[in-house]
Amino acid sequence: MPAVSSPQPSATSQPHHRFIKISRYIYVFREFSKFSIWTPHVSFLQSLRRLAPIPSPSFFQTLDIVAENPDKFRIVGLAAGSNVTLLAEQVKTFKPQLVAVRDESLVNELKEALADMERKPEIIPGEQGVIEVARHPDAVSIVTGIVGCAGLKPTVAAIEEGKDIALANKETLIAGGPFVLPLAHKHKVKILPADSEHSAIFQCIQGLSEGALRRIILTASGGAFRDWPVDKLKEVKVADALKHPNWNMGKKITVDSATLFNKGLEVIEAHYLFGAEYDDIEIVIHPQSIIHSMVETQDSSVLAQLGWPDMRLPILYTMSWPERIYCSELTWPRLDLCKLGSLTFKAPDNVKYPSMSLAYAAGRAGGTMTGVLSAANEKAVELFINEKISYLDIFKVVELTCEKHQEELVATPSLEEIIHYDLWARDYASGLERTSGLSAVPA
Template sequence: MKYITILGATGSVGTQTLEVIKKESEKFKLIAFSANKNYQRIINTIKEFKPKYVAVVDKFTYEKVREYCEMQNIDINIFEGIEGLTTISILPEVDIVVTSIVGMVGLVPTLNAIKAGKDIALANKETLVTGGEIVMKEAQKHKVNILPVDSEHSAIFQCLQGNSIESVNKIILTASGGPFRGKTKKDLINITPEQAIKHPNWNMGKKISIDSSTLLNKGLEVIEAHWLFGLDYKDIEVVIHPESVIHSMVEYKDGSIIAQLSSADMILPIQYALNYPKREKSLINKLDFYKINKLTFEKPDMINFRGFKLSYDAGIEGGIMPTILNAANEEAVELFLQKKIKYLKIIDIIEECMNKFENENNIELELILNTEKIVRKFIQDKYNF
């Protein structure tokens, strides 16, 4: 039996992780989870999975959950605020922490979980984008497995099994192209949040759906892949693959290419991470090759989708620049979702911040967290009217 904490249990990846736990209840037990404001999902999760602990970030929701559990005489420990994320990440009885919380808020509890010797099922790409150097060093020091849950990184991880990284020529990350593939800047001027979150292949949360539409998400995944697999940026390639059947590939030095294929369903990488190194009975719809008409591939459009190039450039520059990029993106996306800025302004704000703030190369956790605050405050002061 593996005992599990989920950071961000009410989001897309979190709810699908709960589905895996439910379907494989003989192997997994939910010990703790965190959530923000989704009161009903929090209560439903407590009632169905009966965890020992819950961390609720939002104060008002925390009070409602605490009151409900007291009235119903439910025996559960309830923690409030960001500090609760760390508390449930370092519990002695927990074996693996699923980090599916969105944004940089996942960095600190993930680091603390690693230091406590917990394996990490990583679905929070911002953790490695901003703190990859620190996180991977700590994981190596504490002999902790970092098991990728993003479909692309899980695919690469699977394609590498049985082979050494030294035998790799390059890795190839696939991307669907998002809902606006083939569009020009002129086409994107009046895009609404409702249009941008409609991903053609994947069911994801709002923030990551926006990132996918701008292709910035793929650049973040390049940075994440750099830290996960220890490859130079020149050895990480991105190809647009609209069908989302091939989730990523590894090209070896002898010219062989190994690809991981499956239906577009996050259940598979979640199940693989939780069961690693074993493979268990499928929980997803299997591919039917007789129904696949074609597999197509294109180069990324870096002219109309500058976000991809900016994120790639930030990764290559290194230092604190990926944190500047990520903080600017998180803030700009939120402004767009609130309809305070236009769609194309997201990337303009990111570029503005990358030009405004100087890079620093001596990365420490305090520098990362302070940089995030400074960048966010700059954007809020200038654009949050």
């Protein structure tokens, strides 16, 4: 894959004279009554009386908010991959109409766990069950949070049924953007960002006219190795990469934060969501994770969204927008800038974080390349966590996979082609483990 010597532009080295358009796929959430949520482990649909807050891609945080707002939410469906115990507990608590279990062998176990319920939900097994949850007739919108392309088919099914999307997973646009966005436009489906960085951008552009944006600035914590010298990275162990300084997240996203692949993927997502050219999207290291992203307008003003590093906030805003929902400071601590102290920033090190060059190059290549980048990274992180390859080999695996894909890149892929190359990238990346150029995690 062609190297990108300068993965992001300098704010001072060149003028920004392109106009960034607010994406036509972002529509106003006015009045709607029902929506659904997808989380990494359990996916569910919810019914609303009004616009209402939804917490985060994290299952537990999401259900906490639902429980705090019984006047605003009614869950109508739940879906899980294999965690039947957790699913059964939530079914008993929230009493959905429809339940799906992706692992069909666990259906009987779930039925036994729900045997004492007076009003039992309908249970549909397999991937088809998850799709049925996504297009439940009582749902109008879904929040997508399933990691990887596993959530792509259910999301597409929901769009085809005219259900609005609150976007909490990256792959829907990174892999599926060339297919998903035209489909959303065709079905007049609303897409709103529900992760912290893109929600911050979305909040900052409220009230701005089309063409008012000049630059998007994504903030990054810098991850576990932001203070490590580059020459020490060859010694990284899995436990080191899982020590995020600010956020409490799953293993995969924590490693992505360490490599900065999460930010590279967010650059691609920002391109699709907001219509921004890659030259107009920048990354800055902000160790405190208080400013979640910024935008610069044509008159050089910079607007920022601030808040504690709490993943409940962006989904709350996404689902309550254009309203603001009151949250008790007992469960939602308020930000005190005087007690917080200083906020600092620095440019990311392109040598320490080669992920940026790879992401910008993949984004500019477009088509199926962005999905291949994401899938290769996911497989490489899995290999690293399982101690099959070293930390630095994550970058090698992704680069080699993307280079190989240049031979077969599809500029305007179908859904089938997106899924095909997602699987191809995982298989190719996995095969690289056996090459002599890679090494195991140091003991």
